[in-house]
Amino acid sequence: MFFHIVLERNMQLHPRHFGRDMKDKLVSKLMKDVEGTCSGRHGFIVAITGVESIGKGLIRDGTGFVTFPVKYQCVVFRPFKGEILEAVVTMVNKMGFFAEAGPVQIFVSNHLIPDDMEFQTGDMPNYTTSDGSVRIQKESEVRLKIIGTRVDATEIFCIGTIKDDFLGVISDPGSTS
Amino acid sequence: MASIEPFNRLVKLAARAFYDDMTTKGENQTKVGRSDNRGTAVVILDALTRRQWVREEDLAKDLKIHTKQLRRTLRFFEEEKLITRDHRKENSKGAKIYNSAVAAAVDGQRNGREGDDKLKMHTQSYCCLDYSQIYDVVRYRLHRMKKKLKDEMDSKNTVQEYICPSCNKRYTALDALRLISPYDEDFHCESCNGVLVAESDKLAAQEMGDGDDNASRRRHDKLKDMLSKMEEQLKPLTDQLGRVKDLPIPEFGNLQAWEVRANAANRAANGDPNGDSKSLHGFNGTPMPYLGETKVEVAFSGADDKGDVKSVNTSTPMKVLPPWMIREGMNLTKEQRGEAGADPKIDGAAPSASDLLDDKKSAIVNDEEKIFQDEYVKAYYAALLNRQHEQVETVKKEEDFLNTAITNEAYDTSTQRQVGMKFKREDYGSGEDEWEEAPPAGGGSTSEQFKVDLNVEAAASEEEDDEDENDWEDG
Numbered sequence: 001m002f003f004h005i006v007l008e009r010n011m012q013l014h015p016r017h018f019g020r021d022m023k024d025k026l027v028s029k030l031m032k033d034v035e036g037t038c039s040g041r042h043g044f045i046v047a048i049t050g051v052e053s054i055g056k057g058l059i060r061d062g063t064g065f066v067t068f069p070v071k072y073q074c075v076v077f078r079p080f081k082g083e084i085l086e087a088v089v090t091m092v093n094k095m096g097f098f099a100e101a102g103p104v105q106i107f108v109s110n111h112l113i114p115d116d117m118e119f120q121t122g123d124m125p126n127y128t129t130s131d132g133s134v135r136i137q138k139e140s141e142v143r144l145k146i147i148g149t150r151v152d153a154t155e156i157f158c159i160g161t162i163k164d165d166f167l168g169v170i171s172d173p174g175s176t177s
Numbered sequence: 178m179a180s181i182e183p184f185n186r187l188v189k190l191a192a193r194a195f196y197d198d199m200t201t202k203g204e205n206q207t208k209v210g211r212s213d214n215r216g217t218a219v220v221i222l223d224a225l226t227r228r229q230w231v232r233e234e235d236l237a238k239d240l241k242i243h244t245k246q247l248r249r250t251l252r253f254f255e256e257e258k259l260i261t262r263d264h265r266k267e268n269s270k271g272a273k274i275y276n277s278a279v280a281a282a283v284d285g286q287r288n289g290r291e292g293d294d295k296l297k298m299h300t301q302s303y304c305c306l307d308y309s310q311i312y313d314v315v316r317y318r319l320h321r322m323k324k325k326l327k328d329e330m331d332s333k334n335t336v337q338e339y340i341c342p343s344c345n346k347r348y349t350a351l352d353a354l355r356l357i358s359p360y361d362e363d364f365h366c367e368s369c370n371g372v373l374v375a376e377s378d379k380l381a382a383q384e385m386g387d388g389d390d391n392a393s394r395r396r397h398d399k400l401k402d403m404l405s406k407m408e409e410q411l412k413p414l415t416d417q418l419g420r421v422k423d424l425p426i427p428e429f430g431n432l433q434a435w436e437v438r439a440n441a442a443n444r445a446a447n448g449d450p451n452g453d454s455k456s457l458h459g460f461n462g463t464p465m466p467y468l469g470e471t472k473v474e475v476a477f478s479g480a481d482d483k484g485d486v487k488s489v490n491t492s493t494p495m496k497v498l499p500p501w502m503i504r505e506g507m508n509l510t511k512e513q514r515g516e517a518g519a520d521p522k523i524d525g526a527a528p529s530a531s532d533l534l535d536d537k538k539s540a541i542v543n544d545e546e547k548i549f550q551d552e553y554v555k556a557y558y559a560a561l562l563n564r565q566h567e568q569v570e571t572v573k574k575e576e577d578f579l580n581t582a583i584t585n586e587a588y589d590t591s592t593q594r595q596v597g598m599k600f601k602r603e604d605y606g607s608g609e610d611e612w613e614e615a616p617p618a619g620g621g622s623t624s625e626q627f628k629v630d631l632n633v634e635a636a637a638s639e640e641e642d643d644e645d646e647n648d649w650e651d652g
């Protein structure tokens with residue numbers, strides 16, 4: 001799920017950036033530092049949409065670095081249990097398959113793949129129905145439901161299922177290409 | 178008024194459903210025979226339903242189990258959130274406060290406490306059922322059981338587990354990212370690099386084929402069966418939960434508060450025995466001594482029992498008997514033989530004998546009786562003397578018995594008594610068949626004796642006496 005929230009961060013700026021475009025430098029550094037990171041609390045920081053305020057800088061003794069408290073608005077993505085996501089399959093093996101929804105990695109174990117889909121090994125390992133009409137392989141897009149999340153301080157990992165109504169393959173790369 | 182009874186029932190049901198085969202194993206109790214203490218958990222919970230706050234030592238003594246074992250079980254129940262416990266250092270004074278509180282709350286239930294130790298500080302543990310928490314815990318437990326089965330049934334929302342066959346380390350699907358190896362498509366153990374195997378579903382592990390259609394259907398059936406069985410077997414419990422749902426949950430508060438309240442209630446009850454005590458302790462309107470609720474059981478066993486009826490009668494023989502009841506009165510006096518010491522043989526003859534001997538006896542002994550019976554005492558006197566000579570033995574036997582008979586009859590007027598006598602004799606005559614207790618043969622023989630006497634000597638007897646005589650012949 002996406003959220004638009006305000007976060008705060010103390011930015012350290014090298015003295016060489018002190019000048020007319022110091023603020024731009026600060027913001028670009030913020031983007032570089034923060035976007036794409038993940039915190040267990042807020043989820044993945046997808047994009048910074050604006051800077052609310054930059055507090056008074058504090059010069060560090062000895063180094064000359066200046067610390068600015070920066071408040072910024074950003075879009076975060078945080079997966080929840082029970083949430084339904086669309087994801088791209090990245091790897092298929094006999095234990096199940098891995099998929100990515102943006103920055104989030106999701107594992108779907110084979111017992112949460114419908115019983116009528118069987119694992120086919122080979123160059124392009126895949127799960128296929130007996131009539132071959134539905135196939136899950138690398139680059140397939142699937143809709144899945146998250147049934148568990150593992151949230152660490154800097155990492156979120158999910159497990160999902162496609163064994164439910166309206167879940168499963170939503171486009172088959174083999175048929176389109 | 179909040180009743181604790183439904184909640185106690187809940188506790189008992191839950192105890193039997195979930196803790197019936199629970200065993201607590203002591204560190205040193207390794208022998209199977211000794212450590213098999215299944216059922217104690219249920220016993221302890223049952224005992225707690227009859228108490229409020231209880232000192233664990235006392236409870237152990239009541240249940241005749243070792244304090245250690247009790248503590249172990251109680252600790253378990255504390256973890257299960259069924260009971261709350263309290264530990265405090267106390268001297269004899271603290272114990273006294275508690276004891277009086279117990280006395281107030283559970284009258285007559287406390288048992289002998291040891292001699293008060295002189296201001297020695299002891300750590301005492303107390304425990305008490307936590308009804309509100311029990312209600313929640315039981316509901317939560319049922320919910321989890323059901324959910325687990327249902328999830329397993331749908332193979333939904335279950336996190337696949339993996340196990341390393343070589344070192345038995347376990348992983349879940351959430352660890353998948355760390356377990357994949359770049360070289361093959363298996364999951365590998367982090368510590369020994371062995372190939373992990375998926376752990377088949379725990380509940381239906383047996384007879385599991387390798388994921389083929391049939392096996393999964395079988396598994397599904399089995400789980401479904403299990404679920405329905407569970408629902409069926411736990412129905413009493415769920416019913417009780419439903420019944421308890423809207424009732425106010427009994428609360429005892431913590432130990433100190435409970436003691437204070439119990440003692441206050443006690444004082445209030447003592448000061449005002451008319452039952453205002455309930456309103457005095459303002460505790461959400463729930464009366465404190467839940468356990469004090471008295472059950473009165475009335476057993477109507479054997480109400481139709483002949484013996485019982487008789488005993489009822491025997492308890493009221495001294496009341497004024499209406500004439501038509503005199504027969505029964507006589508019967509009773511007969512049954513009071515223990516105190517009357519009369520020979521059962523004379524029952525049939527009792528009426529006439531009583532007349533005669535009464536007269537004699539009352540003339541000699543009893544002034545009051547004499548007043549009533551003076552008229553015919555005189556009439557009979559001569560005859561009596563004669564007869565007495567002849568029947569000294571019989572008379573002696575009868576004397577005591579007649580004494581009581583007289584006391585019964587003395588309440589009636591003499592005429593009434595005469596009528597009564599008549600009825601009585603008639604009753605006896607007809608009743609001989611029905612009433613086995615009345616010995617007809619003996620009665621017949623004695624009456625015959627009397628009859629002879631009367632025929633000979635009763636020339637001057639009054640009308641009443643003639644009637645009597647006739648009756649005797651009839652009898």
Ligand SMILES: [Zn+2]
Pocket residue numbers: 341342343344345346366367368369370371
């Ligand atoms: Zn291992």
